[in-house]
Amino acid sequence: MRLQKYMAKCGIASRRKSEEIILEGRVKVNDIVVKELGMTINPKKDIVKVDNEIIKLEENKIYIMLNKPKGYVTTVKDKHSEKIVLDLINGVKERIYPVGRLDVDTTGLLLLTNDGDLAYKLTHPSYEIPKKYIALVKGIPNNKKLYKFRKGLKIDGRMTAEAYIKILKRNRDTSLLEISIHEGRNRQVRKMCKYIGHPVIQLERVAIGKLELGNLGIGEWRYLTSKEIEYLKKL
Numbered sequence: 001m002r003l004q005k006y007m008a009k010c011g012i013a014s015r016r017k018s019e020e021i022i023l024e025g026r027v028k029v030n031d032i033v034v035k036e037l038g039m040t041i042n043p044k045k046d047i048v049k050v051d052n053e054i055i056k057l058e059e060n061k062i063y064i065m066l067n068k069p070k071g072y073v074t075t076v077k078d079k080h081s082e083k084i085v086l087d088l089i090n091g092v093k094e095r096i097y098p099v100g101r102l103d104v105d106t107t108g109l110l111l112l113t114n115d116g117d118l119a120y121k122l123t124h125p126s127y128e129i130p131k132k133y134i135a136l137v138k139g140i141p142n143n144k145k146l147y148k149f150r151k152g153l154k155i156d157g158r159m160t161a162e163a164y165i166k167i168l169k170r171n172r173d174t175s176l177l178e179i180s181i182h183e184g185r186n187r188q189v190r191k192m193c194k195y196i197g198h199p200v201i202q203l204e205r206v207a208i209g210k211l212e213l214g215n216l217g218i219g220e221w222r223y224l225t226s227k228e229i230e231y232l233k234k235l
């Protein structure tokens, strides 16, 4: 098994994040530091350590939905003494990690799990799982801008995939938009809104696929129901 996949299955972090941890030189296989990607290990024989602690396969799969408040980062380790989302999850002994990321200032639906396969599926763009956001933006986009947003914009040198956007409410100087994208590039919604000249003032993620935040309060979390887990696995 690939080292980063094994790490994800042990509940260390997503596969992608585990790759970063490897590149940071924090992983040892049989007491030798591995700093390159591509290594495969035998889970039955090899001893893998992260930050000098032996990691083990997590049997008990955990799936949690959090309504992330502003001011919390979606990393597993706090490098710059910032508040991390895991601080909000009390009473769970398994090692879990956030699925994908939300910016520090974004609120809303964040999944946390130790199921590496599911985390991979939910974050990989090829699965095209829509993520729905409610954005308060400056000004009111006209039809031409909405059309551009839907069809694709050049962000960081690459076109975005087709997206959904609808005006929910027009205020005097701002508007409330419903946006749905399925790529999940870094700060994508903020960049897209800025591109069409309507920078984001507030951003909340309200759904991942059919999974909805509902009335979960800010900073609160709950376990997913078995129906929700089944739905995600079938995606």
Ligand code: URA
Pocket (backbone or CB within 6 Å): 101, 102, 103, 104, 106, 186, 187, 188, 189, 190, 191, 203
């Ligand atoms: N897009 C953003 O710009 N920020 C987020 O947190 C999520 C999507």
